[in-house]
Amino acid sequence: MTQVAAQPTPLERFNGHAFRVLLDCLARPGKIGQLPSPPFSGAPSVSNSKEPNLAAVAACMSLLDQTVSFVQAVDADWMAADHPLTRWITLRTNARAVAPALADFALFHDPSCLALIGELKAGTLLEPEHSCTLFVCVPGIAVDADVTLRLTGPGIKDVAGVGLPGLTQPELVALAQRRPFPLGIDIFVIDQHARCLGLPRTTQIELVMN
Amino acid sequence: MGYVAVRGGSEAVARAEELVACLRLLGGSTPLQLPQIRDQLRHAVSRAMHEGALYAPLLAALAVKQAEGDSIEAAFLLRAYRTTLPRVIASLPVSGRDMLCLRRISASFKDIPGGQILGPATDYLIRLLQPTLADEDVAAVAQAAEQYARLVEMGGRRSGEWGCFPKVADYMRQEKMIVDIPAEPVSSDPFDITREPLTFPCPRSARLQAMAQADTSSLMSFAYSSVRGYGDAHPTLVELRYGYLPVQVAHPLTGEAITIGEIEATEAEVASKAHSVVNSNEPPRFNVGYGFAFGQSELKVMSMAILDSVLTQARAGSLSGESGPAADEEFVLLHCDGIEASGFVAHYKLPHYVTFEADLRVLDRARDHVAQRPTRLGQLVDQALEEQV
Amino acid sequence: MSEKIDQLYNFALLDEDAKREIRRKLLKAVALPGHLVPFASRDLPIARGWGTGGLQITLAIITPDDTLKVIDQGDDESVNAVNLRRLIGRTTGVATTTDTASASLIQTRHRIPEEPLRADQILVLQVPMADPLRWVEPNLERATAMHSESDYGKMWVYMYESVVRAGDLRIASQYPVMVNRRYLMDTTPIPRWDVPKLHMAETLYLFGAGREKRIYAVPPYTLVEPLQFEDYPFRTEYQPDQRCARCGAEQVFLTTHFVPDASGGRWVSTCSDAAYCAKRLAEAEALL
Numbered sequence: 001m002t003q004v005a006a007q008p009t010p011l012e013r014f015n016g017h018a019f020r021v022l023l024d025c026l027a028r029p030g031k032i033g034q035l036p037s038p039p040f041s042g043a044p045s046v047s048n049s050k051e052p053n054l055a056a057v058a059a060c061m062s063l064l065d066q067t068v069s070f071v072q073a074v075d076a077d078w079m080a081a082d083h084p085l086t087r088w089i090t091l092r093t094n095a096r097a098v099a100p101a102l103a104d105f106a107l108f109h110d111p112s113c114l115a116l117i118g119e120l121k122a123g124t125l126l127e128p129e130h131s132c133t134l135f136v137c138v139p140g141i142a143v144d145a146d147v148t149l150r151l152t153g154p155g156i157k158d159v160a161g162v163g164l165p166g167l168t169q170p171e172l173v174a175l176a177q178r179r180p181f182p183l184g185i186d187i188f189v190i191d192q193h194a195r196c197l198g199l200p201r202t203t204q205i206e207l208v209m210n
Numbered sequence: 211m212g213y214v215a216v217r218g219g220s221e222a223v224a225r226a227e228e229l230v231a232c233l234r235l236l237g238g239s240t241p242l243q244l245p246q247i248r249d250q251l252r253h254a255v256s257r258a259m260h261e262g263a264l265y266a267p268l269l270a271a272l273a274v275k276q277a278e279g280d281s282i283e284a285a286f287l288l289r290a291y292r293t294t295l296p297r298v299i300a301s302l303p304v305s306g307r308d309m310l311c312l313r314r315i316s317a318s319f320k321d322i323p324g325g326q327i328l329g330p331a332t333d334y335l336i337r338l339l340q341p342t343l344a345d346e347d348v349a350a351v352a353q354a355a356e357q358y359a360r361l362v363e364m365g366g367r368r369s370g371e372w373g374c375f376p377k378v379a380d381y382m383r384q385e386k387m388i389v390d391i392p393a394e395p396v397s398s399d400p401f402d403i404t405r406e407p408l409t410f411p412c413p414r415s416a417r418l419q420a421m422a423q424a425d426t427s428s429l430m431s432f433a434y435s436s437v438r439g440y441g442d443a444h445p446t447l448v449e450l451r452y453g454y455l456p457v458q459v460a461h462p463l464t465g466e467a468i469t470i471g472e473i474e475a476t477e478a479e480v481a482s483k484a485h486s487v488v489n490s491n492e493p494p495r496f497n498v499g500y501g502f503a504f505g506q507s508e509l510k511v512m513s514m515a516i517l518d519s520v521l522t523q524a525r526a527g528s529l530s531g532e533s534g535p536a537a538d539e540e541f542v543l544l545h546c547d548g549i550e551a552s553g554f555v556a557h558y559k560l561p562h563y564v565t566f567e568a569d570l571r572v573l574d575r576a577r578d579h580v581a582q583r584p585t586r587l588g589q590l591v592d593q594a595l596e597e598q599v
Numbered sequence: 600m601s602e603k604i605d606q607l608y609n610f611a612l613l614d615e616d617a618k619r620e621i622r623r624k625l626l627k628a629v630a631l632p633g634h635l636v637p638f639a640s641r642d643l644p645i646a647r648g649w650g651t652g653g654l655q656i657t658l659a660i661i662t663p664d665d666t667l668k669v670i671d672q673g674d675d676e677s678v679n680a681v682n683l684r685r686l687i688g689r690t691t692g693v694a695t696t697t698d699t700a701s702a703s704l705i706q707t708r709h710r711i712p713e714e715p716l717r718a719d720q721i722l723v724l725q726v727p728m729a730d731p732l733r734w735v736e737p738n739l740e741r742a743t744a745m746h747s748e749s750d751y752g753k754m755w756v757y758m759y760e761s762v763v764r765a766g767d768l769r770i771a772s773q774y775p776v777m778v779n780r781r782y783l784m785d786t787t788p789i790p791r792w793d794v795p796k797l798h799m800a801e802t803l804y805l806f807g808a809g810r811e812k813r814i815y816a817v818p819p820y821t822l823v824e825p826l827q828f829e830d831y832p833f834r835t836e837y838q839p840d841q842r843c844a845r846c847g848a849e850q851v852f853l854t855t856h857f858v859p860d861a862s863g864g865r866w867v868s869t870c871s872d873a874a875y876c877a878k879r880l881a882e883a884e885a886l887l
């Protein structure tokens with residue numbers, strides 16, 4: 001068969017693979033997906049002491065273009081529109097950096113930012129899809145041991161368990177707080193090993209007390 | 211294996227494509243060249259361009275040739291090509307005021323500033339077939355050129371501002387006869403129905419874009435229904451102009467307006483007799499409907515302007531659909547696109563074995579139900595009789 | 600044309616922005632099972648109504664590593680399936696298959712394959728109508744409001760009337776279902792036989808309506824319940840005596856067609872899933 005199209009560039013290939021991982025994770029909450037290696041490096045630091053989780057940045061960027069907006073947070077605070085990392089992302093995606101209540105996408109560089117989740121838009125009854133998609137960076141995601149969250153809802157056969165070691169009780173509570181369906185925020189949790197957990201708004205999250 | 215005959219789709223599709231390609235030339239006539247189509251089938255090319263939503267006369271000529279003159283197919287080919295093109299920049303707003311008019315008429319006033327110019331109008335032609343066209347030869351080309359030069363000479367064109375005229379609608383605005391629809395908030399880019407889903411209620415720019423690329427005949431039917439009586443449109447043609455419009459973009463670095471070319475276009479404005487009230491403190495005025503299309507496409511822009519006016523009126527009075535089907539914005543905009551409508555109507559040629567089989571099963575059950583009815587009635591009668599006894 | 604000019608198109612035809620828009624909408628569709636998400640729906644080189652919605656989803660999610668299967672009426676060799684596979688193949692170069700089990704991505708019109716689908720597969724359905732309320736409320740603005748409030752009274756009345764008139768729920772294909780007990784959803788014209796396959800499935804189902812410009816999804820392990828009455832329960836087309844005239848399968852959806860033979864010909868019922876039928880025949884032959 002005659003080919004009439006070029007093969008994807010490394011960035012397009014990454015975007016395509018990353019999307020399939022994100023889609024799979026969102027469709028199967030509790031399943032841990034492995035994101036591919038980002039095809040770039042050299043992103044500016046988040047703060048003096050913190051380098052960004054490049055897998056999470058790249059996964060978020062794979063969905064950004066000039067028609068959508070985003071916001072970032074670190075250390076429980078929103079990042080300014082002129083932050084070097086914000087400008088770096090804007091330059092590469094054309095997405096607009098906006099106020100939290102307007103953002104189509106949000107990137108939380110550490111779990112302490114989960115305190116801000118209530119400021120993100122959750123859609124309306126007529127347009128529940130006009131809600132924020134959130135990427136949260138965490139130190140690690142545990143599957144077998146240390147289960148801290150019990151998940152139920154569409155995409156889960158009976159019940160799924162995952163652990164998010166290093167998250168404080170208030171952070172977990174903020175994560176587990178869901179809005180009345182069909183409103184809500186759809187969340188991707190991404191750890192330092194580029195592992196990904198999807199928590200769509202349909203997932204009920206119950207904290208497991210140890 | 212008796213099943214091979216009904217399968218073998220790959221082979222059949224490939225052969226069908228080859229057959230179509232052959233049929234065009236089987237008559238043995240000289241193949242058409244694109245400039246011939248562009249120049250001599252002007253209206254077919256215009257229609258392919260406005261319904262295909264791409265201004266490219268030579269490509270449109272190719273589409274007309276490939277589609278063997280089928281207007282919807284030609285527009286479809288251009289649309290499918292356009293979708294692969296990057297949207298590099300949005301032009302600066304183009305105003306009909308800047309049109310170099312070959313023709314401009316108004317039905318509202320006998321005399322208008324700048325005067326009426328009939329130009330190349332087909333409206334008053336006596337529709338008799340011209341046998342001389344049947345065996346035209348190249349000599350006719352030279353004759354046409356001479357004749358055109360004479361006509362231009364007789365027209366007494368003035369140098370300098372040739373072709374530019376004030377707009378009739380501007381005069382009516384000044385005199386507070388008409389009221390414009392409040393402009394939408396200026397955003398960086400215009401609404402584009404090819405990039406954003408059309409949901410309702412929709413902005414007027416989306417409505418105008420949808421109609422600008424709509425099937426001409428569909429718009430005509432909707433507009434006709436409204437003026438004929440399934441509605442209360444009473445349009446008056448404020449102005450129709452046809453000519454060349456310069457297109458400008460802002461220089462990416464300096465912001466300076468730069469003309470990148472000109473397009474052949476037709477534009478119409480109609481005033482609706484229905485009084486439009488914007489707010490209760492203002493006296494009633496006419497509303498204006500707007501129509502625009504590439505090429506000389508007068509039926510399209512008239513139909514579009516009438517529908518725009520009707521829809522504006524319906525939206526303002528929250529009377530969607532109450533003054534006839536053409537006053538229902540969803541109904542008009544979701545059924546006027548030739549590419550979508552033709553695709554869906556034609557899709558019933560696709561196999562529907564599965565759904566038909568499912569329909570048959572339901573039909574069987576409905577038949578059983580009907581067949582049982584007399585029995586049930588009979589049972590009831592028997593029961594009643596037994597009770598009597 | 601030379602090789603260079605031939606490769607003018609982007610991988611999978613759509614430009615990257617168009618893919619990204621569809622990907623964003625797909626994520627929202629998965630998070631809102633059964634809810635109609637509007638999308639721009641680009642013009643394609645195939646006609647509206649001929650699978651442009653499913654095709655756009657496939658083109659937005661396909662990667663060079665995928666193995667693709669395309670069916671129409673359950674048949675890989677149906678002319679439209681051939682045509683779509685040709686377009687996807689020429690613009691991606693991905694491997695194609697007719698074997699359901701070998702495919703990672705399946706695009707379909709009117710059927711869900713008979714072989715159970717797995718978690719590592721995605722089924723993309725082509726959708727003509729999208730809104731299940733179309734028959735009772737053609738106006739989109741009002742239908743959207745009804746969905747937002749789960750206001751499905753009109754649909755229940757429609758179903759009730761069909762029971763009174765026809766003695767059964769008259770809707771043959773495109774059967775309406777409640778998804779996750781929240782949204783009423785159009786199952787696309789799949790036969791009733793396929794409807795239960797959507798319920799608590801292992802596979803992700805994605806739905807694309809190109810002309811209607813809507814995307815929706817049913818995630819795995821999601822409640823998908825057909826509308827039904829207690830005294831008129833949902834029934835599939837299944838008939839106890841049904842049997843494929845070719846492979847002998849009983850628990851399948853059959854279609855009827857004419858087979859010519861020496862005495863003129865006859866009408867027979869065979870599996871509408873042609874690849875499944877062929878696979879069963881091959882397995883039976885191997886045993887002999």
Ligand SMILES: [Zn+2]
Pocket residue numbers: 843844845846847848869870875876877879
């Ligand atoms: Zn069979």
